[in-house]
Amino acid sequence: MSVELIPNAARSSSASQQSLGGSGEDGGGRAPSLRASVGSDYDTGFGPRKKQKRNKPTLSCEECVERKTKCDRARPACLACVKRQCECRYSEIANIIAAANNGSGRSKSRRQSSKPSVSSSAARPGSPGVSSFFSPYFYVTIGIPMALPQLSFQSFRISPPHPAASYNRSASASSSTSSPFLLSNVPHSRQVNTMFSSAHTHPFANYWTATGGIPEVVGVLPSRDQADALMVKYFESVDPVYPLVHRTRFYAEYNHFWAQPLAERNKADAAMLALHFAMYAMGAQFIEMESEEQRAQIAEFYISAAHQSLRLYPFLSRTSLRSIQAMLLMGYFLMNDNRATDAWAFGGILIRQAYAMGLNRDPDIIAPGASDFEKQQRRKVWQAVYFQDTFLTVLLKLPPTATFSDVRVESLTEDPPDPSALRTPSSPPPLPKPLQSTVINPMSIKSIAPPSPFIDPYIVPPTGPSAAEHDLAFIRSMWRLADLVSESICKPRALSQPLFSSSREKSVLLQRFRALYASLPPALTTSDRTAFAGLVRRDARRARQSLFLRSNYWHCVMLAAADEDAARGVGCHVRGVLEAGVTALEAFFEFWEFLRVDAGVWWVFQHRAFEEALMVANVLAARLPVEPPGPEISGTGSPLTHLGRGELEGRAKAAAAQMLAILDHVGGAAPEMQKTRTEVLRGVFGKIGR
Secondary structure: OEEEOOOOOOOOHHHHHHHOOOOOOOOOOOOOOOHHHHOOOEOOOOOEOOOOOOOOOOOOOHHHHHHOOOOOOOOOOOHHHHHHOOOOOOOHHHHHHHHHHHHHOOOOOHHHHHOOOOOOHHHOOOOOOHHHHOHHHOEEEEEOOOOOOOOEEEEEEOOOOOOHHHHOOOOOOOHHHOOHHHHOOOOOOOOOOOOOEOOOOOOOOOOOOOOOHHHHHHOOOOOHHHHHHHHHHHHHHOOOOOOOOOHHHHHHHHHHHHHOOHHHHOOOOHHHHHHHHHHHHHHHHOOOOOOHHHHHHHHHHHHHHHHHHHHHOOOOOOOOHHHHHHHHHHHHHHHHOOEHHHHHHHHHHHHHHHHHHOOOOOHHHHOOOOOHHHHHHHHHHHHHHHHHHHHHHHHHOOOOOOOOOOOOHHHOOOOOOOOOOOOOOOOOOOOOHHHOOOEOOOOOHHHHOOOEOOEOOOOEOOOOHHHHHHHHHHHHHHHHHHHHHHHHHHHHHHOOOOOOOOHHHHHHHHHHHHHHHHHOOHHHHOOOHHHHHHHHHHOHHHHHHHHHHHHHHHHHHHHHHHOOEHHHOEOOOHHHHHHHHHHHHHHHHHHHHHOHHHHHHOHHHHHHHHHHHHHHHHHHHHOOOOOOOOHHHHOOOOOOOOOOHHHHHHHHHHHHHHHHHHOOOOOOOOHHHHHHHHHHHHHHHOOOOO
């Protein structure tokens, strides 16, 4: 079924350009007139002269001049260089002229020309907003398979905003001399750490006026159909692996918000708006589009709106479950946007706000008067904070910060009924009795053109009671794994200490990993390819959970097996590294084969796979002796325990080669990072077998 989302006629593209401050002028300004110094074609008083070539200075940046591309001449970096992710340099005369222009007021900087005035349409309730940039070109082609009650976005074309200020992000003058853990001190890095971050500018573009307030943010909301489509994508791709939003309650509040008149929406809770925009941004990252750059611009626009909503909240002096949830999603957005170091820094605020709210404390102690439902939500959100901090710490090798908590895994149970029932005096009337347990979106696409009497992708929740049980099992499993990893890997590595003081300690830890893996639900740990393919067809949500759990588990086992300390007689267990590394890589290969769009977006999964391939290639290149087959390292569920040395090494080499081929396809939004990863892995892989 092909459905065209009709734009709101009240929103004109010209009005939206006005709201973004588009003036039609060159954002970088024009060069001052140099006619007096170089002369004109005809010199009055002496008759006509031969036409001479003007000695006009070059005002564009050196990179654009060399490439012969248009330059907007913005500082500190032009838009073209920002998009190319290369250094933007201007000649000395260009800098002098630009400084003179700024001082005389004869031209406007890109930031000044793009800022809407206080009286702009976006700041006035009921006036056209920035979302008109999306409306005229927002089309969805939806293919709904008869066997699966979910949407498949085959194309999702949106015309993103192009305000001049969208890339005018501040860059710290001290960025090159800041913490070596963030920008330097990483092998194979150049000027910045291209392994962990693709940019050194501020991660949230500034589209906003100083006095626009909530109405300005509400004015850039997508249309209802667009919002519905993005939410479907969010709950399809993000919620399974990070189930931090209570779906039923969220949709009830979401529908209530959209049912309100504009005047009421302009008074909405800023933290709720931040959560909505963060979910829109995450959903946009997983939509298939013809242009990767276009998709990134749309997603970055929504994440900017989420950040502005938090500022209006204001999130540095207030905190709530909504603001914490929004910040969590913004952290994952930054990772997927190849800004892992920005996510790390932003996560510092998140952790402190979570501490300030007392989420790290047992709700029975810190909030005894809260309902059972609210206590469970606090536990879920804290687990999400803890999980993000722990596994980002593993990748960046930085100190964990979510380390003080008395919330027990066992205290997390299935969600009790919501006592508020989400009924307010102004909320819509209750649904008919047969549908009382669901919340239906009356403005959804299916209400206009129902795809099938048996498939209803917009009913919330679309899954049965077993889904809640599966989510609970997944959250508990990841929580236990995070506890073990934080204690045994994150803390020692943060201080550059060996993980073990003796071989016996290493053996004990690996036994703990194996015991944990054996206690987890088999559906989450199976490595059988045929069984997993069936799981993808039956329950894609649980398939995603299985992939993330297996990837994290085997990655950490690989790190433990590889750790060595010659002074204490602790050596690298080569078989353990190869078995765990290849098993983790094969989880990524399954992700790539069955859920390729998701695999191309999740930075954490991609980077783990890159590190695993690099570790395996280094071990093979070193020609270290492989221990005989046995269960000492591989752990419960590994299909590689029985392999002999030659077969295991062949499997490992094939996995590294396959990852090298995949690297040519992922990371297109960050070509410098993609190039660095590929060069590093290819260099090590080339040493195998020499």
